[in-house]
Amino acid sequence: DAGVTQSPTHLIKTRGQQVTLRCSPKSGHDTVSWYQQALGQGPQFIFQYYEEEERQRGNFPDRFSGHQFPNYSSELNVNALLLGDSALYLCASSLLGQGKSGNSPLHFGNGTRLTVT
Amino acid sequence: GNSVTQMEGPVTLSEEAFLTINCTYTATGYPSLFWYVQYPGEGLQLLLKATKADDKGSNKGFEATYRKETTSFHLEKGSVQVSDSAVYFCALSDQRNTPLVFGKGTRLSVIA
Numbered sequence: 257d258a259g260v261t262q263s264p265t266h267l268i269k270t271r272g273q274q275v276t277l278r279c280s281p282k283s284g285h286d287t288v289s290w291y292q293q294a295l296g297q298g299p300q301f302i303f304q305y306y307e308e309e310e311r312q313r314g315n316f317p318d319r320f321s322g323h324q325f326p327n328y329s330s331e332l333n334v335n336a337l338l339l340g341d342s343a344l345y346l347c348a349s350s351l352l353g354q355g356k357s358g359n360s361p362l363h364f365g366n367g368t369r370l371t372v373t
Numbered sequence: 374g375n376s377v378t379q380m381e382g383p384v385t386l387s388e389e390a391f392l393t394i395n396c397t398y399t400a401t402g403y404p405s406l407f408w409y410v411q412y413p414g415e416g417l418q419l420l421l422k423a424t425k426a427d428d429k430g431s432n433k434g435f436e437a438t439y440r441k442e443t444t445s446f447h448l449e450k451g452s453v454q455v456s457d458s459a460v461y462f463c464a465l466s467d468q469r470n471t472p473l474v475f476g477k478g479t480r481l482s483v484i485a
């Protein structure tokens with residue numbers, strides 16, 4: 257049973273460029289959340305996708321956008337990259353549907369390390 | 374808003390020592406509390422959780438008790454191993470499926 261997979265594992269971009277990161281959720285999960293983890297910090301919530309729509313969003317500018325596909329996989333896009341966007345980007349999946357009670361535990365991928373120069 | 378405060382690291386212990394990593398939180402309502410662990414080069418893994426006051430979460434010898442009166446969820450382990458070396462994150466979620474709010478993490482190094 258494959259867990260959450262992310263690609264690529266590492267990426268180097270230049271300021272002003274655009275980047276797309278990809279995530280496949282754990283089998284059976286229907287919700288994907290994206291987090292940014294700066295060096296030495298805890299993960300910060302970017303947004304969550306469910307049923308191909310953005311359901312919740314953290315305090316990130318519109319340069320950060322996303323998409324969820326019918327197979328539940330997801331992309332994170334960042335436009336006009338800044339040096340401060342350098343971080344580990346984590347994707348996490350969970351099961352939101354079926355009215356589960358309590359907090360559906362998140363399963364994290366190993367992340368994409370983005371370096372902006 | 375909601376927030377989590379963890380003790381500053383890094384923490385360095387000898388094998389078989391007792392571990393405590395402090396975590397306190399600020400939240401509205403009755404949040405669920407979590408500890409996640411991040412091994413080098415990997416994503417986060419859920420270590421344990423507690424969903425209501427006085428609950429004790431436990432896994433792999435680690436324990437944490439949800440203390441509403443002190444708004445705390447301290448992580449403990451009686452005898453650490455070298456393989457426990459990792460970064461530990463305390464987190465909360467105040468409603469079903471709301472985003473997790475993480476602390477800054479505490480790096481633990483266990484030496485033989």
